[in-house]
Amino acid sequence: MAIGIDISQIGVIASKEFWDRIRNRWVVAIAIVFAVFALLIAYFGSAQQGTVGFKGIEVTIASLVSLVIYLVPLIALILGYDAIVGERERGSLDLLLSMPITRLELLLGKFFGLSAALSFSTLAGFGLAGVLIAPQIDLNSLYNYAGFVISAILMGMAFLSMGVMVSVLASDRTRASGAAIALWFFYVLVYDLLLLGALVVSGGQIGGDFFPYLLLLNPADIFRILNIFSMAEVKNLYGLATVFPETLSDPKLLGEIMVCWIIAPLGIAAWRIE
Amino acid sequence: MTNNVIEVRHVKKSFGDIQALNDVSLCVERGEVFGLIGHNGAGKSTLFKSMLGLIQPDAGDILINGTPLHGEAFRQVRRRIGYLPENIVFYDNLTGLETLWFFADLKGVPKSECLAVLKTVGLDHAARRRVRGYSKGMRQRLGFAQALLGKPDILFLDEPTTGLDPVGIREFYGIISILKKQGATIILTSHILAEIQERVDRLALMSTGRVQAVGTVHLLRENLGLxxxxxxxxxxxxxxxxxxxxxxxxxxxxxxxxxxxxxxxxxxxxxxxxxxxxxxxxxxxxxxxxxPSLEDVFHGYSIPKPTTHTRENP
Known part of the structure; x- marks a missing residue:
């Protein structure tokens, strides 16, 4: 028999998760890491070319994307994998579930609380860097930068959702952490190489047309497309404009697919936790 | 209206090949202190968790206050239940008081009640210390405190005196008798049979997933003819x-x-x-x-076919 969702119970769990991360300075630490990286890349990103100083927001964002695409999924997966299996293994899950709360509410509470912590760190870290950079860029560039921060938050939530799913499915913490690292390895390091390999091996014959759409099966790639294709200058820089269908340059559509990536693993977790 | 707070009817549960509960039926009446006795693996924790709705039985029904733990009734029933699990684990980064605040929020109990509950279990002096620094006995008291939040009608206490010193055990049963006078129904398990026999109204003896006998300590002794x-x-x-x-x-x-x-x-x-x-x-x-002690009674019922003791020289 179905039981309605009690938002206030989700709120209690979410707020505990969020404040736990504030109290143990996790949020501050991650925010500082993001801010420092963003400022370093903005001001010293061109040091290899023999110059230092701010070179423009497009180049900065392109460099930040390369960094964030490694860092945020890793942080999100590490944050998420422990959520349920950790409670189970420590022995605190039974007590929690003896409260007037459903498993689904617990799951959603965990997810939203951790999402809030990760989003807050991302926003604070890159926001601080943005405030410092802001005087040197125009409004349009600021808009692009805001897009970068929002898409980084969405990508974080997508990988957090995967981490929480792993946490529900895994039988113990060790397996959960292994699965989380494997997911990171697959989506961040291996996936693109596999696509590229398939393309090269088949001489471009197989998957050539729907190759760009395969990128949508990876939230990290969606994040990359979102940020690279929103800026004409970077698009030309990458030489991708020719191979990419126009429909996939629509930030709204890409955003929606990203949201699907947040909902889908969470949906599997919700189904399995019951 | 029935006076049974808990009704367990022909409940079965197995984990793989292990039959943890094998056609268990029992009733707990309103306002009684009910003991669940059994060795490790006898099935009492599984029965406990089934009664709380943490485990779904393969067959049979469990009614709490006449209601199955399904649907919206589940939430109403849960608000009236206090549960102290065996080997309770808390969040080490929270203080004792913050721990209770968290559970009070989940139970819909005003936070203002929490300090008074800590005082009841004798933990008010450590309210603002982190649980990380709590001793085993203090954690057990905190566990008891969270079970008491919201003045529950039914208390499920799994090995409640683990880690308590003799003074703590006496204080614990003192609180139990006060709660009983206030009308609460209390179900507890213990492996220290001598401790439980003076303090429960009725007992269920469990072994190998079955309830071997239910009754007052006196009745169980009489029936066995020890x-x-x-x-x-x-x-x-x-x-x-x-x-x-x-x-x-x-x-x-x-x-x-x-x-x-x-x-x-x-x-x-x-x-x-x-x-x-x-x-x-x-x-x-x-x-x-x-x-005969409860131990003797227990051993008498634990063997498959209890034999009545007779005189050696008739």
């Missing part, structure tokens, strides 16, 4: 006639010591024995009767 130990301390001058009388009544296996004569007496032989000894009663220094 013999009692009788110790007679006569004046030295009447010792020979007393021994002769006992032997004539079939009590040839006596143990004599400085403490007097000790004999194992079947229940139905108690009155005949004292009737035979009646002429000497005024010359006795002392008579002590020891009922």
């Amino acid at each position: 013999p009692m130990q009788i110790q007679i301390v006569p004046h030295p001058e009447i010792l020979p006639p007393v021994l002769a009388t006992m032997e004539a009544n079939g009590f040839s296996h006596t143990i004599q010591s400085d403490e007097g004569i000790t004999v194992i007496c079947p229940r139905d032989q108690k009155i005949p024995l004292f009737a035979a000894l009646a002429p000497y009663l005024s010359e006795m220094i002392d008579i002590r009767i020891t009922e």
Whole structure:
């Protein structure tokens, strides 16, 4: 028999998760890491070319994307994998579930609380860097930068959702952490190489047309497309404009697919936790 | 209306090949302290978790206050339940008071109640210390405190005195008797049978996934027909006639010591024995009767077919 969702119970769990991360300075630490990286890349990103100083927001964002695409999924997966299996293994899950709360509410509470912590760190870290950079860029560039921060938050939530799913499915913490690292390895390091390999091996014959759409099966790639294709200058820089269908340059559509990536693993977790 | 707070009807649950609960049925009445006794693996924790709705039985029904733990009723019932799990684990980074705030929020209990509950369990002095620094006994008290939040009608306490010192155990049962007077129903498990036997109204003895017997400690002893130990301390001058009388009544296996004569007496032989000894009663220094302990009762029911004890020399 179905039981309605009690938002206030989700709120209690979410707020505990969020404040736990504030109290143990996790949020501050991650925010500082993001801010420092963003400022370093903005001001010293061109040091290899023999110059230092701010070179423009497009180049900065392109460099930040390369960094964030490694860092945020890793942080999100590490944050998420422990959520349920950790409670189970420590022995605190039974007590929690003896409260007037459903498993689904617990799951959603965990997810939203951790999402809030990760989003807050991302926003604070890159926001601080943005405030410092802001005087040197125009409004349009600021808009692009805001897009970068929002898409980084969405990508974080997508990988957090995967981490929480792993946490529900895994039988113990060790397996959960292994699965989380494997997911990171697959989506961040291996996936693109596999696509590229398939393309090269088949001489471009197989998957050539729907190759760009395969990128949508990876939230990290969606994040990359979102940020690279929103800026004409970077698009030309990458030489991708020719191979990419126009429909996939629509930030709204890409955003929606990203949201699907947040909902889908969470949906599997919700189904399995019951 | 039935007076049963908890009704367990033909519940079965297995984990793989292991039959954890095998057709378990029992009722717990309103306002009673009910003990669940069994060795490790007897199925009492599984039964406990099934009653709380943490485990879904394969077959059978469990009703709490006449309602199954499904649908929206689940939330209403849960608000009226307090649960202290075995080996309770808390969040080390929170203080005792913050821990209670968290559970109070989940139970819909005002936070203002929490300090008073901590005081009840004698933990108010450590309210603002992190749980990380709590001793085993303090954690157990905190666990009891969270179970007491919101003045629950039903308390499920799994091995509640683990880690408590003798003073703590006495305080714990003091609180239990107050709650009982206030009308709460309390179900507890314990492996220290001697501790539980004076403090529960009724008991269920479990082994190998079955309830072997249910009843008051007195009734369980009676049903099993376990013999009692009788110790007679006569004046030295009447010792020979007393021994002769006992032997004539079939009590040839006596143990004599400085403490007097000790004999194992079947229940139905108690009155005949004292009737035979009646002429000497005024010359006795002392008579002590020891009922079989709960341990003896438990072992009697744990073996598959309990045999009634008979006299060795009829």
